[in-house]
Structures are given as C-alpha cells and as structure tokens.
Amino acid sequence: MSGFSRFHASLTNALSQQGDSVSLMALLDGKEQRARLQRELCQQYRQTLLSVTVIAPGAVKRNPLLSYVFKQALRRLNSLFKQLNVKPTKSIIRSIESGDEAFFVLPIDAQRLKQETIILEETSPIGRLWDFDIFNSNGDLIARNDLGYPPRDCLICGENAKSCARSRQHSLSELQNAMFQRVVQHQLGLFTAKKVRRALWKEANLTPKPGLVDRDNNGSHQDMDLHTFIKSINALTSYWQRFVWLGCRTASFPSQQVLPHLRKLGLEAEQAMFKATQGVNTHKGGIFAFGLTCAAIGRCWTLEQAMNSTQICMIVADFCCGISQELNESDELTAGVRIFQRYGIKGARGEAELGFPLVRDCSLPYLQQQLNQHIPLNQALLKTLLMLFANNQDSNVIHRGGIEGLAWFQDRAKQTLSYLSLYPERLVRELTSFNQECVEKNISAGGCADLLALTYFFFIFFN
Known part of the structure; x- marks a missing residue:
C-alpha cells in the first residue's frame, strides 16, 4: 500500500464522530x-x-x-x-x-x-x-x-452561520460530513507538507551534485551553503500545507482563475524564505513548482479525481495555461525574460504549463526503473539528476554560462551517464570531477535541482 493510500485508509477510524450524548442540563x-x-x-x-x-x-x-x-x-x-x-x-x-x-x-x-x-x-x-x-x-x-x-459563514452554504443555525437549515449529518471533510483537508495538507519537506531535505543533502550545494561543498555558489538551504526548508514547511488548503478552497473555481491566488501565497512564501536566508534565493523555483503541485493535490482531492502523479501534473498544466505568454508581455527584464527573448526557451513557466513533462515522462519513470533494479536510493537519485541535466534546458545554466554553456553541460551529463552504464562503481568519482568543471565554469543547474526534488516527492507521496 502506498504512503498516500495508507493515509487515506487511516482517516475514517482516526476521525470517528462517535461518542456519548450529553444531556441538555x-x-x-x-x-x-x-x-x-x-x-x-x-x-x-x-x-x-x-x-x-x-x-x-x-x-x-x-x-x-x-x-x-x-x-x-x-x-x-x-x-x-x-x-x-x-x-x-x-x-x-x-x-x-x-x-x-x-x-x-x-x-x-x-x-x-x-x-x-x-x-x-x-x-x-x-x-x-x-x-x-x-x-x-x-x-x-x-x-x-x-x-x-463580516459574520462567520455557514459550514455548508456560505451564508450567515447564525441564521442557518436558528432556522436549522442543514441536518446534523450534513454538518458532521462538512466537519469531517474539513478535517480531512487539514490532514491532507499536513501529510503533503511533510512529504515536500522530506523531498527538499533529500535533494539538499544528496552528494555529490555537480555545480550545486551539497554536504561536501557549495558548488558554484558563493552566497549559500547547506545550512542556508536547511533554514529555508524550515521556513517554508507551513506554506506547503497552505497551498494544499488553497487548492481545496478554490476547487470550485475555473482552473485558470486559481493562479492569481497561488501567486499571492507564493509571494508570502518567498518573503519567509528571504527572511530566513537573509536575502538569499534558495528555493524560489521550488516555491513555484511545489506551490502549484500542492494546490493541484488539494484540488484533485476535493473534486474526488483519481489521485496520481499524471492527474496532478495535468491540473498544474490547467492552472498555468497561457503562463508563458507573460514572457512576451513582461515589463520586467528578468533573466528568464531575457533568455526567452533571445533563445525562445520558456524555462520553469514552460515546464509547468505542460504539466512537468520532464518529471512525468522522464525523471520519475527513470528513478523507478533504477530502484526496480535494486540500485541504492542515493545512487538512483544522482543518476536521475544526471538524466535531468541531460534533458532540461535549464535557464539557470544559460544565465550563468550562455547557450554554449548549456550545450557543454548537457553533453557532459550525457557522456557521464553513458560512461556510468559501463562503470557504475565510478559514480562518485565522475560526479566529483563534473562538479570541479562546473565550478570552473560557474555553472549551476538550480532548475534541475527543483525538478529532482519534485521527482522524489512524487515517488514518496505515492510509494
């Protein structure tokens, strides 16, 4: 039974509404x-x-x-x-x-x-x-x-709660069911937030990661280390459950009306991150990816749709329909906008708009395949990261190394994967060497790190 299935199965007994009646006196x-x-x-x-x-x-x-x-x-x-x-x-x-x-x-x-x-x-x-x-x-x-x-809303219809109570507008069973559903949504948020935290923690501590912060070194970064990431992860934990709850609360909205609400909460999460890290951007991309994913989980649950990674990714795609058009219309010349204008690469927006195809069709099946072959988890995750390096047009890499840097980086990842297929025992040595080259070229694939965390999240959420 998967982690999510166990969570689902445990709810009814844990949240029983049976008890002794109390007299009016x-x-x-x-x-x-x-x-x-x-x-x-x-x-x-x-x-x-x-x-x-x-x-x-x-x-x-x-x-x-x-x-x-x-x-x-x-x-x-x-x-x-x-x-x-x-x-x-x-x-x-x-x-x-x-x-x-x-x-x-x-x-x-x-x-x-x-x-x-x-x-x-x-x-x-x-x-x-x-x-x-x-x-x-x-x-x-x-x-x-x-x-x-204003006065508090009714649990069921959203009208004035006191008016509904006085008129006995709703039956006891309706009220109890509404209470049960709210508690389930609350627990779903907590359950999901724990899985996101675990995924971010795993990605941060995974070592060695070429160009990225890990337990050995800071990769190509001068302004952050592993402790910076841990502070950020701690600061963001409560926001993941809020994204889930927001997805539940907006489940009746048309999909494309949800994104403005997510952006508002996302900006709050960014402020919490920057406060914890003293202004260092550790997880801005992670907030974007996981905020969308958590909200999609809340929506999926509330609408009683099939809960699986594909369905969640499709809901994300619905949330983000047309989001890449912003790259044409933005007045703010960010790195992402400049890269799109010069190369037509849509970055994180494009990946989300398509429902994370690199995760859904590439990294998640690849990770599962590696684990099915009894490859240890850390090794499987490192190889999955290389797979993402080889296939993702990471705007962070382009920003640091130009389009030529991206071509070198992807080719280097493909060569490493090919070499490791023959000499798997040399994984750490090859990644350490790759890291040194990334540091020399000042290249870091932060977008791939976000996608790896998302990949591992889906794996532990459903397995």
Whole structure:
C-alpha cells in the first residue's frame, strides 16, 4: 500500500464522530461554568482573555474528531503566542462533560489578538471549527464586526452561520460530513507538507551534485551553503500545507482563475524564505513548482479525481495555461525574460504549463526503473539528476554560462551517464570531477535541482 493510500485508509477510524450524548442540563451547566470562569479570570487579572472551544453541533461533544480539532487549535495558538512574543499569565485547559475548553490570560491588546485569531481561523480548513472568544481587560467581548469583519459563514452554504443555525437549515449529518471533510483537508495538507519537506531535505543533502550545494561543498555558489538551504526548508514547511488548503478552497473555481491566488501565497512564501536566508534565493523555483503541485493535490482531492502523479501534473498544466505568454508581455527584464527573448526557451513557466513533462515522462519513470533494479536510493537519485541535466534546458545554466554553456553541460551529463552504464562503481568519482568543471565554469543547474526534488516527492507521496 502506498504512503498516500495508507493515509487515506487511516482517516475514517482516526476521525470517528462517535461518542456519548450529553444531556441538555449538562450542556447548560457547562455553558454557565464557562461564563463564570471567564468573568472570574477577567476580574482577577485585568488582562485580555482568550476562551477556546470547538464547534460541536448535536448532542455529542467529545469524540476523536473534536479532540483532534481542539488539539490543533492549541498547537496553532502556541505557535501564535511565540510569534507574538507573548507568554500567558494564566492557562487553563480542561475536558468536561460538555466538551474540551481552554482559557488563556494574555498581556496583549485584545483587538490585536482578535485580528490574529481571525487570521488563524481563515487560513486553515479547520479554522471554521474553532471558536475563539476574546475579552478585553474590562471583560467586554470583542466581536468580528468591531474590526470590520463580516459574520462567520455557514459550514455548508456560505451564508450567515447564525441564521442557518436558528432556522436549522442543514441536518446534523450534513454538518458532521462538512466537519469531517474539513478535517480531512487539514490532514491532507499536513501529510503533503511533510512529504515536500522530506523531498527538499533529500535533494539538499544528496552528494555529490555537480555545480550545486551539497554536504561536501557549495558548488558554484558563493552566497549559500547547506545550512542556508536547511533554514529555508524550515521556513517554508507551513506554506506547503497552505497551498494544499488553497487548492481545496478554490476547487470550485475555473482552473485558470486559481493562479492569481497561488501567486499571492507564493509571494508570502518567498518573503519567509528571504527572511530566513537573509536575502538569499534558495528555493524560489521550488516555491513555484511545489506551490502549484500542492494546490493541484488539494484540488484533485476535493473534486474526488483519481489521485496520481499524471492527474496532478495535468491540473498544474490547467492552472498555468497561457503562463508563458507573460514572457512576451513582461515589463520586467528578468533573466528568464531575457533568455526567452533571445533563445525562445520558456524555462520553469514552460515546464509547468505542460504539466512537468520532464518529471512525468522522464525523471520519475527513470528513478523507478533504477530502484526496480535494486540500485541504492542515493545512487538512483544522482543518476536521475544526471538524466535531468541531460534533458532540461535549464535557464539557470544559460544565465550563468550562455547557450554554449548549456550545450557543454548537457553533453557532459550525457557522456557521464553513458560512461556510468559501463562503470557504475565510478559514480562518485565522475560526479566529483563534473562538479570541479562546473565550478570552473560557474555553472549551476538550480532548475534541475527543483525538478529532482519534485521527482522524489512524487515517488514518496505515492510509494
């Protein structure tokens, strides 16, 4: 069973909504206890109070799914507190008959905290299942409309949630199914992000890689090393799940309307990368490739399409239809634009627009073939990288070495592959020699590195 299949099969049991029903009296008692504790904490500490519960329609208030939602809320809040550099003055986390709840007294402006918790609610599929009540130091509840936000949407139809609840517009089973789907989307994002992180980590540490940063040296780069890449990978991890969730959220949109939303999130990811690396571009191409891929996974899942690498790549192609035309229309004379204008080479845009054909039809089958022959993983990945070197018109290589540099680089990769077919035991020696030549010519195939990471991602996602 593949990694993705195991993930899929585990969901139903792990997210059970079975549990004991709670009486109306117990619900009312729990509500009164919560209100009393809120008043006491506000009066005692005279600071901002955050009260946390989860949305739980029906008589069951504790079950594995609700427990998961509550724990994820606490995890995100702990991260938020660190981000805001604020430590709770008082924390209470408890599970009572009417459900799980938490209380945090915090030395922070109540409206600022409300703003931050709204962002948390709106950037996660399960954020709609969190109920964050914020009280100021006087004990007054801060409402969404105090900050100019509209009322929360219904889980199902998107209308005003309170109106739907009052009119009982939707059945309990409909609400529970909507909750289950949101939790599944959340877990899909986490699962995918872990695989992307693993793929980027593997690519960065793979050694030796001609012209590229690895564990032995910095290749043809003066401004980055392996530690720079690790910082970037750590900074980007949370963005991959957000790309998946964005793909889920925009699944009803026409494909070509999704790209502007992805670009906005991609720019946020780039800023996080540059902050972590102090301005060094380690993964700009990776953000482009994996942002598209993660969003395609979210869309594929939500639309209940067959989940395989080919389908995901075709969704990417749909997202990017016509994107190469931007190279003709751009006012910004980037390296990619200059290369297109001079040589007609479309680079990463062209590869994405066609649904990553080099990965789909070349590197992924080649990697699988190598592993089927019981070649060790690292050796198989290094040979797959050579295959990409030989076939990809890498704009990074052209930018550094011109079109002549690309011709030399591709020919050198082909010669190395041919030689290794006869003398496979000389892989490391040949790649080390190739690296020295790349350093002398200042050539580095960053685009191929991105495609190798994407290749390995597809392999581990489905295997």
